[in-house]
Every structure is written in structure tokens, then in C-alpha cells.
Amino acid sequence: MxxxxxxxxxxxxxxxxxxxxxxxxxxxxxxxxxxxxxxxxxxxxxxxxxxxxxxxxxxxxxxxxxxxxxxxxxxxxxxxxxxxxxxxxxxxxxxxxxxxxxxxxxxxxxxxxxxxxxxxxxxxxxxFKMVKRERSHPNVAELGELVSLIESPSIIEQDPVIAARNRAILEVLFATGMRISELVNLNRRDLNVEGKIFITGKGRKQRFVYLTERAQDYLDQYLRLRNDSQQALFIPTKTRSKDKLSSRLTPRYIQERLKTYREKLRINLPTTPHSFRHGFATYLAEEGASPAAIQILLGHESLNTTTRYVNASDKFAQESHRKYHPLAERSK
Missing domain, CATH: 1.10.150 (DNA polymerase; domain 1)
Structure with a gap:
């Protein structure tokens, strides 16, 4: 029938x-x-x-x-x-x-x-076959320029809470390689005392990312300045939202502040929040981290054929992060 x-x-x-x-x-x-x-x-x-x-x-x-x-x-x-x-x-x-x-x-x-x-x-x-993607090699700022950019909120921002928050944001972005959309959706409960962050990325795919001790220190400094019960990890100091408990920073705000910092520092290379992700991967690779470990840390689904044979795990990725991150052993 x-x-x-x-x-x-x-x-x-x-x-x-x-x-x-x-x-x-x-x-x-x-x-x-x-x-x-x-x-x-x-x-x-x-x-x-x-x-x-x-x-x-x-x-x-x-x-x-x-x-x-x-x-x-x-x-x-x-x-x-x-x-x-x-x-x-x-x-x-x-x-x-x-x-x-x-x-x-x-x-x-x-x-x-x-x-x-x-x-x-x-x-x-x-x-509907996909077209061949052009090979692109993203321009990445010099490590010294990235470090100056990360440290700039502490110098440029007048409000101590905003300075601490924005410094923590940039430290976390470069320490973890996470996307800006992932960062603004972080909650306090996603972070454990060991600096391990559980995030849900594109396509609802879940993974762990890891803070350097340096990033953990600046994040702790920011959280100590807060006196609220909001669940979001990064929040605006002022909000028009009626529901203050659910207010979060927007990607646009972070992009605009980053542009201001870059212009004040006279960094010629356009630098966006996503540039920290490119820099994270580039400098980990330059320090010798396995492409397979970087793949796990970034939450990418695949690598090219040459990296299929690398045996990778979350533990291996975490060890590679600690060993090869360019700021892992730097002092504040």
C-alpha cells in the first residue's frame, strides 16, 4: 500500500x-x-x-x-x-x-x-563535487610581535579589570589555539585546576585544550578581580542585557580591541583573534611538535597523507603542548 x-x-x-x-x-x-x-x-x-x-x-x-x-x-x-x-x-x-x-x-x-x-x-x-582548495600559507606575526600584542592590554587599558580580562583573553587564545567562538562560550566550570579546558567546537565536536602556566596565572588574576556569580568565563564590565547572569563578551568586541592594540603597537601585519590560532600551530610546529598532536589540539578532523602514520593520543597531545609551546616556560 x-x-x-x-x-x-x-x-x-x-x-x-x-x-x-x-x-x-x-x-x-x-x-x-x-x-x-x-x-x-x-x-x-x-x-x-x-x-x-x-x-x-x-x-x-x-x-x-x-x-x-x-x-x-x-x-x-x-x-x-x-x-x-x-x-x-x-x-x-x-x-x-x-x-x-x-x-x-x-x-x-x-x-x-x-x-x-x-x-x-x-x-x-x-x-556536487568539491572544488580544489587553493593552498594558503597564513601570514603569522613574529613571535616577539605576538608576545607584545598579548601583553598590550596591561599597558594600554586604563581600567584594571578590563586590562586583566583582555590580557587573560589573549593569553588563553595563544596558549590553547582555540577559536574565538569557542573562547566566548567558555564557562568557569569548563576549566579545571590543572589548566585543562573542555570545549565544544565546530560541529559539536568536543576536545581538551591546555593552558600554559603563564596563561593560567593571568586568568587567575582576572578571576580574582571579579565579584560575581556569572557562569561565563569572560564577561563585559557593563551590559545592556536584562539578564546579566547570561551576558558574555562578543567576538566583535575582542576583534575591535585587538585592532586597537595592533595599531598602537604599529604591527603592520593584520592580526585577528584567528591569527593567534595560526600562530599557535605555526610555532608549535617550528618547535618540533608532531602534526598529529597539533591536529588534536586544534580539533581538526584530518591531516594530509604524510601524517596518517603518527600515533597520537590526547595524552601525547598534552605532553607535546607542554614541551613545545614557545611561552610554556617563559616568566610573567
């Missing part, structure tokens, strides 16, 4: 038109229940809007897709013809290979969702 629920579902929605917003919302709910991060879902919404613009510009629907149109879509993403998700204006800046691949991943995920809902699709997700 035919599945009446599926038949009624198909009558209610046209999966081949993005105007079927109910189905799109079901898709985003599907992503949420499958532990996709809020940031990934946000980007997927924009990416699917770009795909929708591509289809509309050619009076097409998903059921019209074939290998040729997939090729055209990839070319569309690489060109200035591409319309932005929100303004529908032509994109003045070419997308990077990483952004193109994320957009393709969003479409693949939607096609996969349609298949799981028993809709017929003319293509399968794997036909």
Missing part, C-alpha cells in the same frame, strides 16, 4: 521550489537535530539563497538539475555574476574555494534531506 503520510507530505510541499518555505524550515530543523552548529545553519541559509538565485535566474527548479547545470552552478559561484544572498546584487568579490565548497555542501545536504524524505531527485549529493 502507498504511504499516505508521504503522499500528503508531497502534496503539501513542492520540494523543487525554494518558495516552499515550510520544507526549507523542516530542513533547517533537520540540521539542528543532527547537531549542526548555529553558525553552520546560518551560513547554509545564505548558501541556499545563492543557489535559489542561480535557479531563478535560469527559470529552473531542482528537478531540472543535471551534471551540466551542476558545472554551471560551480562556475556561477566563481564569477561576479553570482548574486548575494540578501541584496541580490552581483557579488563584487570572488568567493574563496572554502566558501564555494561550503555552498556546495549546503546544496548537497538539502538534496540528501529530500532523498531521506522519499522525494525523487534527478541528481545525488555526491555529484
Amino acid at each position: 502507498p504511504n499516505l503520510a508521504v503522499q500528503n507530505f508531497k502534496k503539501a510541499y513542492d520540494p523543487y521550489l525554494f518558495s516552499s518555505m515550510d520544507l526549507i524550515e523542516d530542513f533547517f530543523l533537520f540540521l539542528q537535530t543532527n547537531n549542526y552548529s548555529p553558525m553552520t545553519i546560518y551560513h547554509y541559509k545564505n548558501d541556499l539563497a545563492i543557489f535559489d538565485n542561480f535557479l531563478k535566474s535560469r527559470n529552473l527548479r531542482i528537478k531540472d538539475l543535471d551534471k551540466r547545470l551542476i558545472f554551471e552552478f560551480k562556475a556561477y559561484l566563481s564569477s561576479n555574476e553570482r548574486q548575494t544572498a540578501t541584496t541580490h546584487q552581483e557579488g563584487a568579490i570572488r568567493l574563496s574555494s572554502a566558501s564555494i565548497n561550503r555552498c556546495l555542501s549546503a546544496v548537497r545536504a538539502y538534496i540528501r534531506f529530500l532523498i531521506e524524505q522519499d522525494f525523487d531527485t534527478p541528481v545525488v549529493p555526491d555529484q
Whole structure:
């Protein structure tokens, strides 16, 4: 017997038109229940809007897709013809290979969702093959410049609490290599007395990162200045939020302060919170840390073929961190 629920579902929605917003919302709910991060879902919404613009510009629907149109879509993403998700204006800046691949991943995920809902699709997700990523070697500031940047809040900030907090933030970023999004979501309970921090990263993947003694000292100094019961590890000194117990620093604030410090120090190389992550990995590697240990510390899923044979563990990663971090043995 035919599945009446599926038949009624198909009558209610046209999966081949993005105007079927109910189905799109079901898709985003599907992503949420499958532990996709809020940031990934946000980007997927924009990416699917770009795909929708591509289809509309050619009076097409998903059921019209074939290998040729997939090729055209990839070319569309690489060109200035591409319309932005929100303004529908032509994109003045070419997308990077990483952004193109994320957009393709969003479409693949939607096609996969349609298949799981028993809709017929003319293509399968794997036909949206990823483009080859360009090799990039991020510019990393000299270690001396990074150290000066880390120490700058203690000199530049007038408010002692802000100075201690911002110094602790930069110390933690460089000590652990964590992402800025991971740092602003830290709670006090995530940190143990040994300087081991449990974090949930991209894709809800969990891992440990480790503080240097130096970073632990500055974090302790900051926490001793606080007189509150808030769970967040880093909090604003002033907030407009009615719920003060849940207020946190924003990535934007940290980015803006870091820009100010860099300009005052006249560091020419653009330095962002993510630059500390690049510096963390670069200088660990230069000191001799195993790429496999760095992979674990950064929370990356894979290494290239040459590092497959390195036997790594969390314990090994922690030992490598203590042994090779360039500031691990530096005095305050």
C-alpha cells in the first residue's frame, strides 16, 4: 500500500521550489537535530539563497538539475555574476574555494534531506563535487610581535579589570589555539585546576585544550578581580542585557580591541583573534611538535597523507603542548 503520510507530505510541499518555505524550515530543523552548529545553519541559509538565485535566474527548479547545470552552478559561484544572498546584487568579490565548497555542501545536504524524505531527485549529493582548495600559507606575526600584542592590554587599558580580562583573553587564545567562538562560550566550570579546558567546537565536536602556566596565572588574576556569580568565563564590565547572569563578551568586541592594540603597537601585519590560532600551530610546529598532536589540539578532523602514520593520543597531545609551546616556560 502507498504511504499516505508521504503522499500528503508531497502534496503539501513542492520540494523543487525554494518558495516552499515550510520544507526549507523542516530542513533547517533537520540540521539542528543532527547537531549542526548555529553558525553552520546560518551560513547554509545564505548558501541556499545563492543557489535559489542561480535557479531563478535560469527559470529552473531542482528537478531540472543535471551534471551540466551542476558545472554551471560551480562556475556561477566563481564569477561576479553570482548574486548575494540578501541584496541580490552581483557579488563584487570572488568567493574563496572554502566558501564555494561550503555552498556546495549546503546544496548537497538539502538534496540528501529530500532523498531521506522519499522525494525523487534527478541528481545525488555526491555529484556536487568539491572544488580544489587553493593552498594558503597564513601570514603569522613574529613571535616577539605576538608576545607584545598579548601583553598590550596591561599597558594600554586604563581600567584594571578590563586590562586583566583582555590580557587573560589573549593569553588563553595563544596558549590553547582555540577559536574565538569557542573562547566566548567558555564557562568557569569548563576549566579545571590543572589548566585543562573542555570545549565544544565546530560541529559539536568536543576536545581538551591546555593552558600554559603563564596563561593560567593571568586568568587567575582576572578571576580574582571579579565579584560575581556569572557562569561565563569572560564577561563585559557593563551590559545592556536584562539578564546579566547570561551576558558574555562578543567576538566583535575582542576583534575591535585587538585592532586597537595592533595599531598602537604599529604591527603592520593584520592580526585577528584567528591569527593567534595560526600562530599557535605555526610555532608549535617550528618547535618540533608532531602534526598529529597539533591536529588534536586544534580539533581538526584530518591531516594530509604524510601524517596518517603518527600515533597520537590526547595524552601525547598534552605532553607535546607542554614541551613545545614557545611561552610554556617563559616568566610573567
